[in-house]
Amino acid sequence: MKKLSLLLLAAVFSLSIYSCRETTEEKTEDAIEDAADDMDDMEHDVEAAADNVGNEVKEEIDGTDGVNGDDDL
Template structure:
């Protein structure tokens, strides 16, 4: 009878350990997927910020070039 109880206990312990491991693996997989999604979103945001900065820089260069041209031609408002 003791062998039967110990065997049942050992089987129950193995099942509970494997069930916890699957849950942990699933949680880890979900966390990794979420981290990858967050990283992708951050990369998109960084790309947008770089693009906006490049456009602002281009606009500033164009404005500066126009100011120089106006100054050279004598059309400057200042």
């Protein structure tokens, strides 16, 4: 009876650990969400850099960059 109880306890413990672990599907979904967040951040950074470069070029063309002969880029 003692062996049967220990066997049953071990089986229940194994199943509870197995059912609580994160599945591959959940890990993949988390990785995709993280990658999407990173892409949004990069898109924002690229847009800000493009705006900055555009403003610098406009200042150079207009001659309003405040520095004569030096390149602000």
